[in-house]
Amino acid sequence: MDNIITFDKVSKSFGELKVLDQLNLEVKDGEKLALIGPSGSGKTTILRILMTLETIDSGFVSVNNEYLWHEKINDKVVPATDKHLQKMRDQIGMVFQQFNLFPHLTAIENVKQPQILVKKKNESEAKEKAEHLFNMIGLSDKIDHYPHQLSGGQQQRVAIARALAMDPKIMLFDEVTSALDPELVDEVLAVLRKLAADSDTTMLTVTHEMNFAQDFADRVLFFDAGQIVESGSPKDLFSNPREERTKSFLRKFI
Amino acid sequence: MKEVIAFYPILIDGTITTIILTVLSAILALAISFVVGLSRISKFKIVRVLAIIYLEFFRGSSALVQMFFIYFVLPMWGIYFDALTAGVIAIGCNLGAYGSEVVRGGVLAVGKEQHEASLALNYSPYKRYRHVIIPQAIPVMIPTFGNLLIELLKLTAVASLITISDLTFMAHIIRVQTALTLEPFLVILVIYFIIASILVKIVDIIAKKFSRGRNIMIAGEN
Numbered sequence: 001m002d003n004i005i006t007f008d009k010v011s012k013s014f015g016e017l018k019v020l021d022q023l024n025l026e027v028k029d030g031e032k033l034a035l036i037g038p039s040g041s042g043k044t045t046i047l048r049i050l051m052t053l054e055t056i057d058s059g060f061v062s063v064n065n066e067y068l069w070h071e072k073i074n075d076k077v078v079p080a081t082d083k084h085l086q087k088m089r090d091q092i093g094m095v096f097q098q099f100n101l102f103p104h105l106t107a108i109e110n111v112k113q114p115q116i117l118v119k120k121k122n123e124s125e126a127k128e129k130a131e132h133l134f135n136m137i138g139l140s141d142k143i144d145h146y147p148h149q150l151s152g153g154q155q156q157r158v159a160i161a162r163a164l165a166m167d168p169k170i171m172l173f174d175e176v177t178s179a180l181d182p183e184l185v186d187e188v189l190a191v192l193r194k195l196a197a198d199s200d201t202t203m204l205t206v207t208h209e210m211n212f213a214q215d216f217a218d219r220v221l222f223f224d225a226g227q228i229v230e231s232g233s234p235k236d237l238f239s240n241p242r243e244e245r246t247k248s249f250l251r252k253f254i
Numbered sequence: 255m256k257e258v259i260a261f262y263p264i265l266i267d268g269t270i271t272t273i274i275l276t277v278l279s280a281i282l283a284l285a286i287s288f289v290v291g292l293s294r295i296s297k298f299k300i301v302r303v304l305a306i307i308y309l310e311f312f313r314g315s316s317a318l319v320q321m322f323f324i325y326f327v328l329p330m331w332g333i334y335f336d337a338l339t340a341g342v343i344a345i346g347c348n349l350g351a352y353g354s355e356v357v358r359g360g361v362l363a364v365g366k367e368q369h370e371a372s373l374a375l376n377y378s379p380y381k382r383y384r385h386v387i388i389p390q391a392i393p394v395m396i397p398t399f400g401n402l403l404i405e406l407l408k409l410t411a412v413a414s415l416i417t418i419s420d421l422t423f424m425a426h427i428i429r430v431q432t433a434l435t436l437e438p439f440l441v442i443l444v445i446y447f448i449i450a451s452i453l454v455k456i457v458d459i460i461a462k463k464f465s466r467g468r469n470i471m472i473a474g475e476n
Contacts, residue, residue: 051374089376100371104389114375117385166375 010059034213037223093168153184268424279345286350291357312351341413360391400457
């Protein structure tokens with residue numbers, strides 16, 4: 001399988017704080033990857049760079065064999081134009097910690113509008129797709145509710161449906177259960193588990209739910225201080241961590 | 255008082271003129287508010303600078319003098335406007351300057367996460383503002399726009415000074431004709447107040463219509 005995502009010596013700082021330090025990362029097409037690690041270790045920044053919400057300071061990011069933050073013009077590599085970023089963004093979807101649904105639209109309008117505006121679908125195609133997705137997330141009875149009328153878990157499921165409706169090749173999940181009350185976490189994770197099992201979309205998730213990471217991921221990356229400390233199958237990494245930093249991090253979750 | 259009431263036809267005319275002046279100026283002011291307010295957050299510096307110049311000019315000089323300028327000075331350079339048009343331009347441009355701050359504030363009040371969500375869904379900047387940001391900003395703007403509308407109504411009174419026969423103008427006529435001072439001004443005071451109250455009511459109705467989603471509940475649910 002080819003790599004769908006490559007980070008080649010990518011660095012990123014916020015002021016004095018170096019969040020990514022010469023990071024190298026490869027993700028295979030269809031792979032389900034979980035990023036774990038202490039807060040502020042740069043996990044979320046990786047997703048935000050892929051979603052083009054955050055620029056990079058140096059290095060190269062490739063998506064589907066094309067540079068993300070650069071483009072080749074006459075064999076010269078130059079910073080990406082807005083047009084290039086827009087083309088690349090089309091392949092990537094993201095679900096946020098705070099859901100970020102559009103509060104002025106109903107649940108189904110949230111899922112339909114991007115399909116119509118961006119994917120140029122007509123009303124009935126968009127509606128059909130949305131209804132199918134609401135069925136999948138188990139919210140067919142709530143399609144006409146506004147976001148504020150839904151629980152956090154329900155809002156997050158709608159946000160997942162909204163991202164899926166765009167048929168991205170890569171899905172990014174940024175701590176999607178961190179803002180939820182504990183009793184609402186499971187309904188969201190259940191949707192994600194099912195997605196991971198049924199779909200060949202490449203998925204990256206940043207999470208603090210170790211049990212979920214174990215079910216969801218083909219590979220788990222442990223991150224600290226802007227670098228990958230350790231990577232391996234969930235089974236290896238969780239039961240036999242090699243690095244001391246990984247061990248001490250995982251101990252907090254037992 | 256009877257003498258003043260006998261002048262009701264011109265009071266009605268004056269009321270109609272005041273309302274026309276208010277409505278036309280408000281439409282112009284609203285359009286300017288959006289153009290200038292959105293220009294303030296443009297990514298092009300020249301657009302932002304032009305918007306600031308506009309804002310500071312119209313906010314920083316007297317509306318009455320601007321009106322005199324348009325009506326009395328511009329004709330010296332061959333640019334003629336009838337009184338009503340001059341009044342609408344002066345009042346509209348002036349309130350548009352204040353309104354642009356309302357638009358800017360409303361748009362900036364929409365959180366960064368809404369921009370990020372629409373970017374992640376690959377909305378173009380135009381679609382992001384048109385379908386996501388501005389619809390959420392409008393409910394924030396409406397109460398302040400309501401206040402500005404009342405300010406605008408009151409500002410129309412100065413248009414009588416460039417011969418527009420609005421309510422204030424008519425009160426002067428009645429005063430001259432009847433030699434009464436208290437009564438004509440008392441009557442138009444009440445009429446202004448009634449118009450203002452109606453405008454407040456209309457703004458309330460519009461606010462309800464636009465608050466879709468965020469605060470309202472669909473009847474009969476949760």
